[in-house]
Structure formats: C-alpha cells, structure tokens
Amino acid sequence: MITHLSQGGSAVRIRIQNTFGSTPLTVDAATVAESGDGASLAGSAHRLTFDGHAKVVVPAGRQVWSDPARLATRPQDDVAVSLSVPGQLKPGEHGSAFRHNYLSPAGSGDHTGEASGSAYTQTVDSTYLVSAVDVLNPKLKGTVVAFGSSVVDGNGSTNCGPGCTELGTNRRWTDDLARRVVAEAPAGRQVAVANEGIGGTTSAAGCPGMPSSYKGLDALSRLDRDVLQLHGVTGVIYYYGTNDVGDNCTAQQIIDSYQAVFKRLHAAGIKVYVTPVTPRPGYTDPQNRARYTVDTYVKKFGDCAGQCDGVIDFDQVLKDPVKPNSLLAAYDNGDGIHANIAGQQAIADYISLPLITPGR
Structure with missing residues (x-):
C-alpha cells in the first residue's frame, strides 16, 4: 500500500484497521520503506513491530498502531507499507485510492522485505488495511x-x-x-x-x-x-x-x-x-x-x-x-x-x- 505524506520526519508508524471485519486479522510481518516505481522500493525495508512483536492480531472492529520505525522522510514523499497476511479474509478497503496499489498472489509467501516489487503481480485501485501513517517531527x-x-x-x-x-x-x-x-x-x-x-x-x-x-x-x-x-x-x-x-x-x-x-x-x-x-x-x-x-x-x-x-x-x-x-x-x-x-x-x-x- 502506497501512502503520500504531507510532511516528513525522522520516523513513521502505521495504523492497521480491521474496522469492518467480523473475525480477527493476523499480520505475520510488516515493513515500511520509501516507495519507488510501481511496487518497488527506493530504499531498504524497515521492519515494523507492534508492542515489540513482529506479528500482530487485530481484533474484529478494531485498529492497531505500530511502533515507530526509524525511516527519514521529506514532505510529499511516498512510503510503501507491505503486509504479509496469512489465510483468507475480506480486508477493510478504501475504494478511492486514486493510485495503484499492489498485491502478491495468495499463498506465495512473505515478500515484505523485497525491494524489486516483482512478486506483486496484481494491481488494485483501493487501499487495503492501512488507515493512517504518522511521521515523527517535533x-x-x-x-x-x-x-x-x-x-x-x-x-x-x-x-x-x-x-x-x-x-x-x-x-x-x-x-x-x-x-x-x-x-x-x-x-x-x-x-x-x-x-x-x-x-x-x-x-x-x-x-x-x-x-x-x-x-x-x-x-x-x-x-x-x-x-x-x-x-x-x-x-x-x-x-x-x-x-x-x-x-x-x-x-x-x-x-x-x-x-x-x-x-x-x-x-x-x-x-x-x-x-x-x-x-x-x-x-x-x-x-x-x-x-x-x-x-x-x-x-x-x-x-x-x-x-x-x-x-x-x-x-x-x-x-x-x-x-x-x-x-x-x-x-x-x-x-x-x-x-x-x-x-x-x-x-x-x-x-x-x-x-x-x-x-x-
């Protein structure tokens, strides 16, 4: 999922939403990075944690913030948030991204740390799961x-x-x-x-x-x-x-x-x-x-x-x-x-x- 920032900072954190889900949402791994062309990354992927853990379970009807990740950003940067989600679910979706976002095939494994973006073979015009991105800028x-x-x-x-x-x-x-x-x-x-x-x-x-x-x-x-x-x-x-x-x-x-x-x-x-x-x-x-x-x-x-x-x-x-x-x-x-x-x-x-x- 690609998010356009209004301001930059020294760190970022994200919010994962399961607002309209009827079952818990499990995220096995998540990263954030500077976005490149298409689904590729322009820099290293930074691992996200949730209360210190790489894996998080978001209860039905709830949202969860990640811990801050040390990623320096500038105003108007795009950041790529990659999530590895096991099993089957109907994800929360915002249908008006007005840009392309990217999915990998079901069952293809965890690609959250990959820079090339080649695993993300499906293009969508919605935003899934990511409902907010914060920057740290005092x-x-x-x-x-x-x-x-x-x-x-x-x-x-x-x-x-x-x-x-x-x-x-x-x-x-x-x-x-x-x-x-x-x-x-x-x-x-x-x-x-x-x-x-x-x-x-x-x-x-x-x-x-x-x-x-x-x-x-x-x-x-x-x-x-x-x-x-x-x-x-x-x-x-x-x-x-x-x-x-x-x-x-x-x-x-x-x-x-x-x-x-x-x-x-x-x-x-x-x-x-x-x-x-x-x-x-x-x-x-x-x-x-x-x-x-x-x-x-x-x-x-x-x-x-x-x-x-x-x-x-x-x-x-x-x-x-x-x-x-x-x-x-x-x-x-x-x-x-x-x-x-x-x-x-x-x-x-x-x-x-x-x-x-x-x-x-």
Missing part, C-alpha cells in the same frame, strides 16, 4: 484534518481535462493544500494535513434517501476513529452536507448534526473551519432551500453563529456566478458535483493559511 505544530464525503475524498482529482487522467499524482485539494503549507507557511506554523473523506457519507444520521450500506458512517459515528484518535489534531476543515441534502435530510437535521460534531471537537480543544454546502445542478427546489438554510447558518457572523471557528467558502469558489446552483464549467469534473484538478487547486488556493495554522 517541529510540526499539529495536524489539520479534512473531514467529509467524496468532495474531501478526492473524486475528480484525476481529471486533468478532456481525455486526460492523472492517476497517482496526488492532486486532491488536500494534497494541494499540504504543498501550500510547506511552501508558504512560516517554519513556526507548519502542520500536517490529513484526508478523512469517505465517499457517499453524510453529516447527519438517517437521511431518508441514504443507502443502507452507509448506516453508521455519519460524521458523529465515525468522529472518534477518523479524527479524535489521530495524533496531534489541532483543526478540522468540515466539508459535509452535499449528500445530506441529496439524501433529503432536512436543514435542521443537518444543522443539528453539525452542532453535535462541533461540540465534540471543541471539547477536545480542536478548532473547526466549516465550508458551506456546495452546489449540485440535480438538487430539487426543496433541496436547494435546505442548502440555502444550512449555508446561511454556516455563514452567520462568519463563525456559524459562534459555534465554529471560521468559514472557508468553497461554495463561492466553485459556483457558476451566472448559475449559482451549478459548478463553474472550468472546475466541473463532469458530474456536476465534484471538482476536477483545476477546481481542486482553486479550493486549496482559497484557504487562508493563517486561519488554519496555529501560531508559535
């Missing part, structure tokens, strides 16, 4: 988490124009933002940027049109695992609501869910920066009225009527000024919902770095 001032649905996950970020696709080039707006932080933020205000987008999810629970497969994936239900259990979180960019409106939640349901999440984050000392619900041309009139009501709440006083710490108006960035219920054509991925590469960059460029990066 100079960083925290982590900003982008939290939301497919508009955070990165849908559209491979679309570079008609007939043009960029796979594995890390062009999500969160990637663009991370590059801006490294290039533009002062040394005393450097932060990591983590992407916690899951396509199809909603802020509110129980929207009438929500598919049953997304039950339990509303923002509050996944807040502990996907935000509060990450390390060093100082701020959250909350980009939720597009699916809530599309799945026919009422404006009040959406606002109530926002307020419940913001309360939890503030109790943990985490600042919250909220974006208004961005447009979809397919919204009905009642849905657009709900969007307007939610966005009015978000923009009130510039801080959600005192319940958030700032507003980042992606709606203003993406909307067509002539047809404000639609995306600007130059930024439209083609589905009327998600931003293409140009739109992803425009979103990242709009964000005020002094707003989201803490001082000394």
Whole structure:
C-alpha cells in the first residue's frame, strides 16, 4: 500500500484497521520503506513491530498502531507499507485510492522485505488495511484534518481535462493544500494535513434517501476513529452536507448534526473551519432551500453563529456566478458535483493559511 505524506520526519508508524471485519486479522510481518516505481522500493525495508512483536492480531472492529520505525522522510514523499497476511479474509478497503496499489498472489509467501516489487503481480485501485501513517517531527505544530464525503475524498482529482487522467499524482485539494503549507507557511506554523473523506457519507444520521450500506458512517459515528484518535489534531476543515441534502435530510437535521460534531471537537480543544454546502445542478427546489438554510447558518457572523471557528467558502469558489446552483464549467469534473484538478487547486488556493495554522 502506497501512502503520500504531507510532511516528513525522522520516523513513521502505521495504523492497521480491521474496522469492518467480523473475525480477527493476523499480520505475520510488516515493513515500511520509501516507495519507488510501481511496487518497488527506493530504499531498504524497515521492519515494523507492534508492542515489540513482529506479528500482530487485530481484533474484529478494531485498529492497531505500530511502533515507530526509524525511516527519514521529506514532505510529499511516498512510503510503501507491505503486509504479509496469512489465510483468507475480506480486508477493510478504501475504494478511492486514486493510485495503484499492489498485491502478491495468495499463498506465495512473505515478500515484505523485497525491494524489486516483482512478486506483486496484481494491481488494485483501493487501499487495503492501512488507515493512517504518522511521521515523527517535533517541529510540526499539529495536524489539520479534512473531514467529509467524496468532495474531501478526492473524486475528480484525476481529471486533468478532456481525455486526460492523472492517476497517482496526488492532486486532491488536500494534497494541494499540504504543498501550500510547506511552501508558504512560516517554519513556526507548519502542520500536517490529513484526508478523512469517505465517499457517499453524510453529516447527519438517517437521511431518508441514504443507502443502507452507509448506516453508521455519519460524521458523529465515525468522529472518534477518523479524527479524535489521530495524533496531534489541532483543526478540522468540515466539508459535509452535499449528500445530506441529496439524501433529503432536512436543514435542521443537518444543522443539528453539525452542532453535535462541533461540540465534540471543541471539547477536545480542536478548532473547526466549516465550508458551506456546495452546489449540485440535480438538487430539487426543496433541496436547494435546505442548502440555502444550512449555508446561511454556516455563514452567520462568519463563525456559524459562534459555534465554529471560521468559514472557508468553497461554495463561492466553485459556483457558476451566472448559475449559482451549478459548478463553474472550468472546475466541473463532469458530474456536476465534484471538482476536477483545476477546481481542486482553486479550493486549496482559497484557504487562508493563517486561519488554519496555529501560531508559535
């Protein structure tokens, strides 16, 4: 599994997830290394341990962090995490890697220490088992988490124009933002940027049109695992609501869910920066009225009527000024919902770095 880092450091640790598994997950061996071309490694594989042991068993429904491994990395590096998993299982999967990851044939043995990558003969476009990678860097001032649905996950970020696709080039707006932080933020205000987008999810629970497969994936239900259990979180960019409106939640349901999440984050000392619900041309009139009501709440006083710490108006960035219920054509991925590469960059460029990066 290949992970793109927003910042570098002197060591790394990984989180292995068995969140949706019904049986324990056994990992016999794990390594981390600088990623090379394809499945190959650009440097030596560093063995990972878990409480000092090479083997780990992750209980069903749980996640486990490794011990730190001494691997020096730089901002924007890619690291390769290799896992040897015996037996048969249905692995936890994030379907929107927007890059290739690599599997070796079942029963072919442990290849976690091999540099060539030749054993990894199957290519997949999902991420299996690895749910987070930490870097050790005492100079960083925290982590900003982008939290939301497919508009955070990165849908559209491979679309570079008609007939043009960029796979594995890390062009999500969160990637663009991370590059801006490294290039533009002062040394005393450097932060990591983590992407916690899951396509199809909603802020509110129980929207009438929500598919049953997304039950339990509303923002509050996944807040502990996907935000509060990450390390060093100082701020959250909350980009939720597009699916809530599309799945026919009422404006009040959406606002109530926002307020419940913001309360939890503030109790943990985490600042919250909220974006208004961005447009979809397919919204009905009642849905657009709900969007307007939610966005009015978000923009009130510039801080959600005192319940958030700032507003980042992606709606203003993406909307067509002539047809404000639609995306600007130059930024439209083609589905009327998600931003293409140009739109992803425009979103990242709009964000005020002094707003989201803490001082000394």
